[in-house]
Amino acid sequence: MKNRNLKFIFLILSFFSCQKFNSSFVTAKSGTNDPTPNGPVGVGTVYFSANDSGVYKMFKLEGGVITEALILPEDTSLNSITYFNGFYYLGLSGHGNSRDGELYKIENDALVQVFEISSSGSSNPKYLTVHNGEIFFSANDGTGGRELWKMNATEQVSLVSDIEPGSMGSFPQSLTSFSGKLYFSATTLNQGNELRVYNDGNLSIVSNAVSGGRDSFPSFLHKHEGELYFSSIKSTSRSPTAEIGSLTTLEGFFNKVSSSGSTSEVASASIDIKFPVSLGGVIYTSCSVNRDNTELCKLNSQGNFESLGDINPEGGAGQANASKPSHLTVFNGKIYFSAYRDSDGVELWEYSPSSGIKQVKDIYPGVMSSHPSSFWVFENKLYFSANDGSNGHELWSVNASGVASLEKDLFVGSGSSYPEFPFSFYSN
Amino acid sequence: MTSCFVSSSRIYQKEAKRDFYLVIDKEVYQKYNEEFSGRIELEVDSDSLVISKVSPDEMGHFSHFVHERFNRCGSHSGFFSLEEAITELESVENVDQVQSLLIETDIDQPVLVEAATDLINLGRIQKTIEELSSFYTRYSRSNTGVDSSEWILREWRNITKSRADAEVSFFHHSWSQPSVYAKIKGVSDDIIVIGGHLDSKNYNSSTTGLAPGADDDASGIAVITEVIRVLVDSNYVPDNTLVFVGYSAEEDGLLGSKDFVKYTFNTNVNILGVLQIDMALHNKENDQIYIMQDFSNPGQNTFVANLINTYTGTTANTDFDCGYGCSDHAAWNHPSLGYLGTMPFEAEPNFGAPNPKYQSLIHTTQDVLGDLNNSLTRAVDFAKLGAAFMIEVDQ
Numbered sequence: 012m013k014n015r016n017l018k019f020i021f022l023i024l025s026f027f028s029c030q031k032f033n034s035s036f037v038t039a040k041s042g043t044n045d046p047t048p049n050g051p052v053g054v055g056t057v058y059f060s061a062n063d064s065g066v067y068k069m070f071k072l073e074g075g076v077i078t079e080a081l082i083l084p085e086d087t088s089l090n091s092i093t094y095f096n097g098f099y100y101l102g103l104s105g106h107g108n109s110r111d112g113e114l115y116k117i118e119n120d121a122l123v124q125v126f127e128i129s130s131s132g133s134s135n136p137k138y139l140t141v142h143n144g145e146i147f148f149s150a151n152d153g154t155g156g157r158e159l160w161k162m163n164a165t166e167q168v169s170l171v172s173d174i175e176p177g178s179m180g181s182f183p184q185s186l187t188s189f190s191g192k193l194y195f196s197a198t199t200l201n202q203g204n205e206l207r208v209y210n211d212g213n214l215s216i217v218s219n220a221v222s223g224g225r226d227s228f229p230s231f232l233h234k235h236e237g238e239l240y241f242s243s244i245k246s247t248s249r250s251p252t253a254e255i256g257s258l259t260t261l262e263g264f265f266n267k268v269s270s271s272g273s274t275s276e277v278a279s280a281s282i283d284i285k286f287p288v289s290l291g292g293v294i295y296t297s298c299s300v301n302r303d304n305t306e307l308c309k310l311n312s313q314g315n316f317e318s319l320g321d322i323n324p325e326g327g328a329g330q331a332n333a334s335k336p337s338h339l340t341v342f343n344g345k346i347y348f349s350a351y352r353d354s355d356g357v358e359l360w361e362y363s364p365s366s367g368i369k370q371v372k373d374i375y376p377g378v379m380s381s382h383p384s385s386f387w388v389f390e391n392k393l394y395f396s397a398n399d400g401s402n403g404h405e406l407w408s409v410n411a412s413g414v415a416s417l418e419k420d421l422f423v424g425s426g427s428s429y430p431e432f433p434f435s436f437y438s439n
Numbered sequence: 440m441t442s443c444f445v446s447s448s449r450i451y452q453k454e455a456k457r458d459f460y461l462v463i464d465k466e467v468y469q470k471y472n473e474e475f476s477g478r479i480e481l482e483v484d485s486d487s488l489v490i491s492k493v494s495p496d497e498m499g500h501f502s503h504f505v506h507e508r509f510n511r512c513g514s515h516s517g518f519f520s521l522e523e524a525i526t527e528l529e530s531v532e533n534v535d536q537v538q539s540l541l542i543e544t545d546i547d548q549p550v551l552v553e554a555a556t557d558l559i560n561l562g563r564i565q566k567t568i569e570e571l572s573s574f575y576t577r578y579s580r581s582n583t584g585v586d587s588s589e590w591i592l593r594e595w596r597n598i599t600k601s602r603a604d605a606e607v608s609f610f611h612h613s614w615s616q617p618s619v620y621a622k623i624k625g626v627s628d629d630i631i632v633i634g635g636h637l638d639s640k641n642y643n644s645s646t647t648g649l650a651p652g653a654d655d656d657a658s659g660i661a662v663i664t665e666v667i668r669v670l671v672d673s674n675y676v677p678d679n680t681l682v683f684v685g686y687s688a689e690e691d692g693l694l695g696s697k698d699f700v701k702y703t704f705n706t707n708v709n710i711l712g713v714l715q716i717d718m719a720l721h722n723k724e725n726d727q728i729y730i731m732q733d734f735s736n737p738g739q740n741t742f743v744a745n746l747i748n749t750y751t752g753t754t755a756n757t758d759f760d761c762g763y764g765c766s767d768h769a770a771w772n773h774p775s776l777g778y779l780g781t782m783p784f785e786a787e788p789n790f791g792a793p794n795p796k797y798q799s800l801i802h803t804t805q806d807v808l809g810d811l812n813n814s815l816t817r818a819v820d821f822a823k824l825g826a827a828f829m830i831e832v833d834q
Binding site for chain 2: 066
C-alpha cells in the first residue's frame, strides 16, 4: 500500500452540449459536509459520471449548465462519490485488468488519487460515507478481501478492521451514520451477515437479537424521525430431524434502531421490504402483504404494512405479474418510482396521499419498458435515467409541475448513456 | 443449476400463511409419503406428475428431503394457487406442443464465428469466476447477492460502452437481487437469448451461508460475459437483437427467469432461440457436453449439438434428460410454442451416481474454482458455443 498521490486525468473542458453521458450524481449543499442522497432541493453543484461514446467522464451541473470536468482512467467507472472538507471524493471501479479502481478526489477539476489501497489490482472503494469527520468505505486491498476502511481529514487512509480475518472479506455494505455511530452490514463465517455498529473505535454486532439467527442480510437502512429502520430477512430454525438436518424458514422483516441503540422488529411482509422513503411522517416501501403481489406499501399507524393498490391488475396473481415498485424517491410532495404494468412495461409512476397512484408517463410507448432508475433530486427537478426507445438510456427529469421530459439527448441517436446510482443500490 | 424448484423464500409470512401447490414428480411424492406419511396432500394425480399441497411449515423439510435423497428436486415448480399449478402441469405434460424453432438453421458462418471465438480469453473467464465466487453468497435475497448483480451490471456496461447499439440494465423483482440483461440491438426486434443465473445458494444451511457457486453458475455468467466481449471486440453487428441475461433467483425455483420470460412474452417479440449456460466448468473425465432433452426445444437441441461438434474442442451427447426443469431454460415455456430453450451441460448428468462426473458439490462451500476437476478449457468450449449460437442463429 502506498500513496501514489498522482495527478491523474484532468481535462477541463468547456461547455458541453449535445454529448452523451452516463450520469451519477452528488449534491454539495452549502455549508455542510452532508451530500445527502436525494436530499432536499438546494443550490449547489451536482457531479455525475458519464460514458461519453466509450469514455467515462465526470461532468458537473451548476445553475442548469452542464460542463465536462475530467476523464476517468481507462476501464474505470464511478462507484461512489461524496463531499467532504470542501472536496468531492470518489471511489472508482476498475474493470478488466485495470489497477485504477481506487480512491480519488476532485481538486481544481483534476482527478487526484488519494491512496492506492491495492497494489495488485483495483480496491474498488464503495459506499463512501461521511461519519464523525472521516469518510468510511469498503475496499479490497487484494489480500484481506473487502473490508471496512476509512480516510481522515488529513487524507490518511487506513483499515478500520479486518472483520473477517483471511482473504474472504466481510463485505461491508449499507454504511449509514446515525446518532453518532456508523451502522453497516457485514459478514463473518461465524456470525453470518448481520448489522454491525462502529462506535468510537469499537465494532460490535447489532441485530442477531432481531434476526434470531445468522444471515439476516440487513439492508435499505433508512433514517426516519430519530430512528434508523432497516430491512432484513428472518431465519427461523426449528428442530432438525435425524435424517434431514436443520430446517429454516424465511420472511421479510422491517426493524428499527433507536437513538440509544436498542433494536426492535417493526413489521413483517412475505417477501423483501425494499426502497423505504418517508413522506408526511409515514414510511412507504415496496413490499408484499400476505403474499399478494409486490406493490407500493405504507407502514400504517397500527405498525402493519398496507398495500396501496394493484398497479397491474390485468396481470393476475403471481409475483411475475406484480408491479414491483423500485427506486422510490420523494420529490415535491410525492413519491416517484418505477413499476411494471402489462400494458406499459416498467415505467414512471407517482403517489401522493391525496391523489393516490398514477402513471406519470409511458416513456417508452407501448409494452416496452423505459426502466426509470438513478433518481436524483436537484434544483427543483427530479432527474432520472430512462429509455424512450429512440434515444437510449438518457437523462430525463420531472419538473416542479410534475411533467416528465427528456432533459438532454447527450448521446445523439439510439445509444444509451446508462445512468447509474452513485452511492449504492440501497439508497435509491 | 437448481436442485430444488421449491422456493422456501416465498412461503413464510408472519400471519395468514397459505398453502403452497407443487407440481412434482410422482416418484418423489410417493417416496416422501412413504417416509413422512400425511405431511403433504395429493391434489391432482397425473401420468408422471402430481400436484401436492404443502404447508409453509413443511416446505423446508420437503426441499431438503428432495435435495438429500434425489440430489435434485422432484418438484417442477411451486405456485400459490391450485389453478396456476394445474396450468403448469398441463403445459409440462403436453409435450406435443413443443415445436422446433431452429431446424432450418444452417451452420455456415465460420468466418464470423471464428473472428469472435479467436478472441476468447481463458484468463478473463477465470477472473470473472474468481470475482463472482469471492462474494460470500449471491443468494437472491442477500445484500451480497445485490452487490454481485451490480458488479455484473458495471462489467457488462464497461464492455459495451463503445457500442451505440447496446444497452445494459437491471431487471427488478419482488426480492432484493435484480437480474441483469444486456442487448445488442439489430435491425430486427426479433431476439436471440443466451442466459445463465447469477445467484448462488448454500443448501447445507438451507437458504443462507457461504455459497461461492464457482461452477453453479459463476461459470455460466463468466461464459456469457466473454461472449459479449468477443462479439463487441470483433465488431459484430447483428441483424437481430442479441439478449444476454443473468437471471436472479434460479436457485429459488427459476423465479427470476419466470419474471423475465413473462415480461418478454408480453412484449410480443419473436424469439429465434434461447440458450442456457448453467455449469460450464467441471470436466472430470474429458467428457462430452451433454444436452438436456427434456424441458427444451428438440430442433434447437439438434442445432446446438451441431454447433458443439463444429466449433468447440469437444462433441455433443444428446442422450440425456435432466429429469426435471433443472435450469432457466425450462422457464422459456411459451403458451403456444412450448419449450424454447436448450441447456448444454458440462458433463454427464449422472445425478445420484456414486461417482458423479459433473460437479456434485454445488450448493456447498466447496463449489470453488480451485476444484481439481474444474477445467477452464471447458468454459472456453462453452464460450465458443455461446458465440457461435448467437452468430449462427442471427445469420
